[in-house]
Amino acid sequence: MQTIKEFIAGLPKAELHLHIEGTFEPELMFELAERNRITLPFESVEALRKAYDFSELQDFLDIYYQGMNVLRTEQDFYDLTWAYLEKVSKQAVRHIEIFFDPQGHVERGIAFETVLNGIHSALVQGKKEFDISFGIIMCFLRHLDEEDAFKTLDSALPHKDRIIGVGLDSSEIGHPPSKFQRVFARARDEGFHVVAHAGEEGPPEYIYEALDLLKVERVDHGNTSLRDEALVQRLLREEIPLTVCPLSNTKLCVVDDIKNHPLPKMLELGLKAMINSDDPAYFGGYLNENYEAVSPLLGSTDQEKKEKLLLLASNSFTSAFISEAEKEQYLQEIAAYSQTDSREPAQE
Ligand code: HPA
Ligand code: ZN
Numbered sequence: 001m002q003t004i005k006e007f008i009a010g011l012p013k014a015e016l017h018l019h020i021e022g023t024f025e026p027e028l029m030f031e032l033a034e035r036n037r038i039t040l041p042f043e044s045v046e047a048l049r050k051a052y053d054f055s056e057l058q059d060f061l062d063i064y065y066q067g068m069n070v071l072r073t074e075q076d077f078y079d080l081t082w083a084y085l086e087k088v089s090k091q092a093v094r095h096i097e098i099f100f101d102p103q104g105h106v107e108r109g110i111a112f113e114t115v116l117n118g119i120h121s122a123l124v125q126g127k128k129e130f131d132i133s134f135g136i137i138m139c140f141l142r143h144l145d146e147e148d149a150f151k152t153l154d155s156a157l158p159h160k161d162r163i164i165g166v167g168l169d170s171s172e173i174g175h176p177p178s179k180f181q182r183v184f185a186r187a188r189d190e191g192f193h194v195v196a197h198a199g200e201e202g203p204p205e206y207i208y209e210a211l212d213l214l215k216v217e218r219v220d221h222g223n224t225s226l227r228d229e230a231l232v233q234r235l236l237r238e239e240i241p242l243t244v245c246p247l248s249n250t251k252l253c254v255v256d257d258i259k260n261h262p263l264p265k266m267l268e269l270g271l272k273a274m275i276n277s278d279d280p281a282y283f284g285g286y287l288n289e290n291y292e293a294v295s296p297l298l299g300s301t302d303q304e305k306k307e308k309l310l311l312l313a314s315n316s317f318t319s320a321f322i323s324e325a326e327k328e329q330y331l332q333e334i335a336a337y338s339q340t341d342s343r344e345p346a347q348e
Contacts, residue, residue, distance in 0.1 A: 002341050004305055005254055008291040011309060012333040014095040014316035014346055015173060015287050017087065017220050017243035019139075019169070020077075020119055021068050021101055022279025023084040032079065033070045040070070052282055057201050057252050058171055060282060072330050076229055077118025087280075089130035091288045097135040098123075098166055102152055103144055112155040120162050133256050135164040135321055137195065140183065142168050142175035148309075149183040149294060157190065165193030167220065168210075172202040177209035184214040193321050195220055200254055204228035211240065218319060222273075223254055225260050232269055241272045241319035246294045247285045248278035264297045267308060274316040310338055 002010070026045040033040050042048040054060045071077060081098075090097065098119070105115045116136070123134040140149040156163050166187045168180060177184075177196055184194055198210040200221035207225050211215045211234070222242035225231045235242070235281065244263055249255045255262070266273040273299050280286045285293065291309065298308035317330040 004295050004309075005292060007306055007341060008093050008288050008295065008309060010331060010337060011291075011313050012092050012094045012337060013287055013291075013313045014274075014320050014330070015093055015178075016097045016218070016274065016316060016319060017085075017245055017278055018096060018280050019097070019099045019101065020081055020084065020106065021071070022197075022283075023087075023281050024067050024071075025083065028079065028083055029067055029070050032056065032072075032076050034073045036070065036076070038072075040071055041066070043256075044230055052251075054251055055253050057254075060252055062169060062281070063327075064279065065104055068101075069108060071105065071115075072110060074096050074114050074118040074121075076120045076197045077115050079123035082125070083121045084280075085126035085130060085132065086322050087286055089126070089132060091286060093132060093287055094315065094323065094333065095133045095326075096123075097137055097164070097320060099137050099139045099169065100171065101139050101141060102155065103141045103148060106152070106155070113151075113340045114158055116162060122195075133322070133326070136162060137165040137167050138163050139167040139169040140180060141170040141337060142197075143171045146179060146183060149180055150186070153183060153187055153190075156192075160191065160196070163192070165188065165195060167194075168196035168214070168234065169196075169220070172197060172200055172206065174201070177214050181213040186270065190213060193217055197221055198251075199224035200249075204231050207231060211238075216240075217321075221245065221254075221264055223249065225271075226265060226269075228336060233269070235272075236270055239272055241274065241315065242266065243276050243319075244273045245278035245283075247280075247283040251283040251294075258293050261294055263294050263296060264308075267298075267311065272315050272319060272320060274312050283337035298345070304343070310334060312339075 026048045101110050126132050178341050194216050195218045196216045197211045197220040199207045200241050204224050217240040220243045250258050277287050300303045
């Protein structure tokens, strides 16, 4: 039998909550800064990494937007996306649905197409080279106003063939989903899938708003749903997936300690949760490291833990915006993988 770490390493997985700008590793940031003749306000890679000490979401967002400033050309966005693909191609990641934040770039004078073309062409290459399927989800920055979100939606319309959905991210508290009700209605009319960050720092009411007003198909994070029994019942009834991000939650102090992470409770309640990495360059780990971080909480024996890991990986595919046939194919990959594990002789 494989160890838990080995089991996670080979387990076929999907990633559904990943901000591509959050994969910007300090080494690449310095390299692109030099290429674009930009001076970073940090002396070295080490000094930059040291600044990744956050006590809440806003601390992180300030640094995240500063980091983005280095991204200027289509090649930069390609290189950023390619670096992420190279990493996760070694983690048995089979499907990804990635967020990007166009407003963070357009407001700096970078064309929407420069961003989208760079990200998309890397993903096309990743499908060819690593057989990782993908979708792109455009997020609205919730600290900006409705008008800006409408403008951003307009920019996306000519590119519907390359953008599968819209989401909502950035500073949650004080920017409830209701602020974007009309933008999301229009996005749905245009045929986009809809998701939103809700209940990361914000109250359960924001999750209700995301469901009732934005009509989201998945909730990103959703941690605070556990504070409201009626909301949990609703999420169960409607089988709404929660894209949970364990290392993000500890780095941003959404949970005080990984030992108290709500994921085991979510699974116990029957919620359709799965594991994601959110902003791996800032939070200390990609997808496998997130699975590893919570695996000790998933049971008392390796057998129990592996069953939960299989459930999490299955949820990652069944919650994806892919066809039923594709879901079935990925679930079969998982089933085949779990059989190889039980066929291996014990190593003790
Ligand atoms: N929360 C909200 N907005 C974000 C995040 C996050 O974790 N990462 C990038 N934008
Ligand atoms: Zn996020």
